[in-house]
Structure formats: C-alpha cells, structure tokens
Amino acid sequence: AVKGGQNTGEKRRTRRKTQNLNLHIDDHVINYAKQDEAVRNMVKWSIEQGGYIHPNVEIRRWDPSDPSSYFGAFVNGPVKEDELLIKIPGSIKIQLDDSYRSGTDLTYADVVCELAWTLKREYELGEDSNYAPYIEYIETQSKHQIPAMWTDVGKHLITKVQGDLSMMDFDTESISGIHMHDWIDDYFGGEFCLIDTESGEEMEEWYVAMATQRGYDYCLIPVYDMLNHHNGIVNSITRPSIYDKDGFGVYALQDLNAGEELLYSYHNCPDCKACPTCETSLDYWGTPEMIRDFGFVEPYPQRFYYKDRGPVYLKIDETPRGFAISNEGGEWPEIEWIESEIVRLERLYEQDIHPLRNVLPLHELETIVHYHESLLQLFMAYYEAHLAENHELDSEDNESESEDEESSDDEDDVLQKFVNAEKEEEAEDADEFSTEL
Numbered sequence: 001a002v003k004g005g006q007n008t009g010e011k012r013r014t015r016r017k018t019q020n021l022n023l024h025i026d027d028h029v030i031n032y033a034k035q036d037e038a039v040r041n042m043v044k045w046s047i048e049q050g051g052y053i054h055p056n057v058e059i060r061r062w063d064p065s066d067p068s069s070y071f072g073a074f075v076n077g078p079v080k081e082d083e084l085l086i087k088i089p090g091s092i093k094i095q096l097d098d099s100y101r102s103g104t105d106l107t108y109a110d111v112v113c114e115l116a117w118t119l120k121r122e123y124e125l126g127e128d129s130n131y132a133p134y135i136e137y138i139e140t141q142s143k144h145q146i147p148a149m150w151t152d153v154g155k156h157l158i159t160k161v162q163g164d165l166s167m168m169d170f171d172t173e174s175i176s177g178i179h180m181h182d183w184i185d186d187y188f189g190g191e192f193c194l195i196d197t198e199s200g201e202e203m204e205e206w207y208v209a210m211a212t213q214r215g216y217d218y219c220l221i222p223v224y225d226m227l228n229h230h231n232g233i234v235n236s237i238t239r240p241s242i243y244d245k246d247g248f249g250v251y252a253l254q255d256l257n258a259g260e261e262l263l264y265s266y267h268n269c270p271d272c273k274a275c276p277t278c279e280t281s282l283d284y285w286g287t288p289e290m291i292r293d294f295g296f297v298e299p300y301p302q303r304f305y306y307k308d309r310g311p312v313y314l315k316i317d318e319t320p321r322g323f324a325i326s327n328e329g330g331e332w333p334e335i336e337w338i339e340s341e342i343v344r345l346e347r348l349y350e351q352d353i354h355p356l357r358n359v360l361p362l363h364e365l366e367t368i369v370h371y372h373e374s375l376l377q378l379f380m381a382y383y384e385a386h387l388a389e390n391h392e393l394d395s396e397d398n399e400s401e402s403e404d405e406e407s408s409d410d411e412d413d414v415l416q417k418f419v420n421a422e423k424e425e426e427a428e429d430a431d432e433f434s435t436e437l
C-alpha cells in the first residue's frame with residue numbers, strides 16, 4: 001500500500017484500450033467465516049516461517065462483533081516504545097527482483113502490472129504455491145473494493161461528486177483529469193498489461209486492483225499488509241526496511257495501550273521516507289487518490305489537490321478546537337468557486353445520490369456519501385473561515401492595529417478560531433446533509 005516508488009521514466013509499452021474483453025472475475029458473496037479462518041492460517045504460517053507477533057498484538061476485525069468489518073492489527077495490552085510488535089520473515093514476502101525497485105526507468109504501472117501477474121501465477125498454483133496461506137486470504141477479498149471495479153452507476157456517481165477536480169494520472173506524469181475509476185482500462189488495458197503479448201494469456205482486472213490495494217511498490221507483504229492507514233496517527237515503524245530480503249520488524253513508535261490500532265500512512269510511511277521519491281508523494285496523493293487506489297475515504301486529516309487551479313492544496317483536519325484548514329503553501333482558492341461547489345454538492349445529494357440509495361451496492365453508496373460529505377465539509381469550513389478572516393481584518397482596520405497584530409499574523413489560527421465560533425451552525429449543516437443509509 002505504499003506508493004513511494006513512482007518512476008518517471010519512459011513507458012515501455014504503448015497503452016491500448018481493452019476491446020470487448022470480459023475480464024472480470026465472477027461476482028461472489030464474501031464468506032466472512034472463511035476470511036476469519038484464512039487470517040488465522042496466514043498468521044500461523046508467518047510464525048512457522050520464523051515470524052513473530054507480540055503477545056499483546058492481535059490481527060482481528062475492527063469490530064469483533066461485526067463479522068463484515070475489515071481486519072487490522074490491534075494492541076490488546078500495554079506495549080512499550082520501540083518494542084518489536086511483528087516480525088515478518090523474508091520467506092513470506094512476494095518480492096519482484098530489484099530491477100523493479102524505484103529509480104529504474106520503469107513506470108509505476110509497469111511495476112504494478114508485474115506484481116499483478118506474479119499474484120495471478122501464485123493464485124493459480126493454489127495449494128502448491130509457497131504463499132498458499134496468503135493466497136487463501138487474498139481469495140476471500142472483495143472483487144469490488146475500488147471504484148475501478150464498481151458498477152457503472154457507482155462509477156458515474158463518484159465522478160459527479162468529484163466535479164472538476166482533476167487528478168494526477170496513475171503514473172503521476174500529467175494532470176489528465178482521469179477519473180478515479182477508469183485507470184485500469186487506461187493504464188493496464190489490452191497488451192499494455194492485461195494481455196500477455198507472447199502467450200495471448202489474459203489477466204482479470206482484479207489482480208491489478210489487488211496489487212494496488214495491497215502492494216508496497218514491488219512487494220506484497222503478508223501479515224504486514226493487515227495494517228490500516230491513517231495520516232495523522234503513525235504509531236509503528238519498520239526496521240531495517242520492508243524491502244529487506246531477510247525480512248523486517250514492526251516496532252512501536254511510542255508506548256501503546258489496549259484498544260489502540262497499529263497504523264501508518266499509506267502515502268507517507270516512515271520506512272518509505274528512505275526512498276527518494278516518497279517525500280514528494282504527498283504532493284500528488286490526496287484523499288481522492290486514496291479512494292481511487294484503496295476504495296475508502298481516509299479519516300482526517302484529509303488533503304485535496306486542485307492542481308489546475310493555481311495549484312490549490314487544501315488540507316482539513318479535525319482538532320479539539322474545530323476544523324482547521326490550511327493551504328499547504330499553495331494558492332487559496334477563489335471564494336466564488338467555493339460557493340459554486342457548495343451549491344453543486346448540495347444539489348447533487350438531493351438530485352443524484354439520494355434517489356440511487358437503494359440501487360447502489362452498500363459499499364459504493366457508503367463511499368460516495370462519505371466522499372460527498374468530506375468535500376462539502378471542506379468547502380463549508382473554508383467558506384466560513386474565509387468570511388471570518390475578512391470580518392476579522394475589517395474589525396482590525398477599525399480598532400488599534402498593534403494589539404491584534406500577533407494573532408492576525410497567524411493565518412491558520414484565524415481560520416481555526418472562526419470555524420470554532422461557528423461550530424453549532426456547522427453541526428446543523430452537517431445534520432442536514434448526513435444520510436441514514
């Protein structure tokens with residue numbers, strides 16, 4: 001799940017659209033009991049291979065009483081800073097050879113493509129695969145997690161929510177406005193990846209989706225890939241490196257207590273900072289890109305990059321004092337555009353999302369509604385902060401300037417202060433637009 005390895009070199013193959021191919025694996029209902037068993041077997045296998053799980057760490061469902069909730073790694077008793085929590089033996093990793101590592105002239109799509117084919121080969125080996133317990137877990141995964149694998153109705157709707165937010169394309173080479181759902185076809189379709197030119201063999205899109213959701217550059221890492229994402233809470237670190245052929249350890253970055261989840265940032269993980277391209281990944285990878293690549297709306301802090309509007313970078317975080325908006329060094333967007341986005345999103349909910357609530361698969365509906373709420377919250381908070389700033393600047397003009405200088409210098413503080421003052425109104429707005437699914 002780490003996108004540190006974006007390559008910038010020439011594409012080796014020409015992109016071709018997939019023509020009339022039915023490449024989807026048949027739909028299936030997730031078997032939760034089978035998933036539970038697969039996780040148990042995978043953890044057992046990793047330990048047999050020389051791995052380790054701290055007695056106070058558990059790989060389990062987020063909500064143990066909800067069999068449909070996702071898995072993660074949780075702390076169930078105290079652990080100390082720097083303690084070894086999980087050890088991943090080298091033998092359980094699926095790792096392409098080093099020619100696929102960052103810095104080569106391969107594109108990111110080339111690497112994902114090769115990883116997807118490798119996964120397919122192991123998948124087809126089934127019980128004979130050296131990674132059979134991992135494959136057994138992968139086999140239980142949803143075929144429809146990311147928008148690229150959604151229904152046509154879901155794809156259409158998320159594009160509408162996205163509006164004119166153009167995204168950096170999958171290879172981070174241009175801002176093409178490519179929607180968050182058509183990238184497998186655009187970047188992997190036909191002979192670029194899904195059809196092997198030599199044998200004519202075809203690969204289902206799902207393998208590309210899995211390699212993207214669970215891959216770390218050029219590796220798939222069983223057990224470690226059970227850790228979930230958070231940009232604000234990063235409480236584990238890997239040493240010496242996830243790429244180490246002999247394996248690696250996951251260590252606590254701080255003292256942790258029962259109930260806490262082990263988390264790291266998928267687009268800014270501590271280990272990946274070692275790679276030269278990783279520090280820049282936050283420049284082009286925000287909340288919409290996370291939906292595209294992983295199929296969920298990340299918790300706060302969220303980031304939105306409107307590259308063709310200045311560029312505009314907006315970051316929103318939920319703090320005890322209210323929502324805080326910052327522009328991360330980019331331009332502040334024009335307020336007229338913010339107003340028109342608020343109106344557009346309000347209408348969109350009434351006219352497009354609500355009427356389709358019984359038509360869409362639940363995961364698609366939830367993700368669309370969540371994304372819609374996040375965007376609306378972002379624009380509302382910015383709008384209010386903008387008004388407050390103007391209001392405050394006006395009063396400053398009328399009052400003695402010297403007293404207020406300190407606080408008005410700190411723009412973030414002004415924004416946050418206002419959002420806080422308007423908290424009640426905000427809650428009312430949120431109620432108005434929240435949905436009962």
Ligand SMILES: C[S@@+](CC[C@H](N)C(=O)[O-])C[C@H]1O[C@@H](n2cnc3c(N)ncnc32)[C@H](O)[C@@H]1O
Nearest residue numbers: 001070071072213214225226227228229294296
């Ligand atoms: C590398 S896996 C992590 C383990 C996964 N939760 C599982 O049950 O197997 C990545 C996937 O986990 C889910 N995920 C990760 N972080 C999440 C979060 N903060 N909220 C919701 N889903 C998350 C997404 O479906 C993502 O594609």
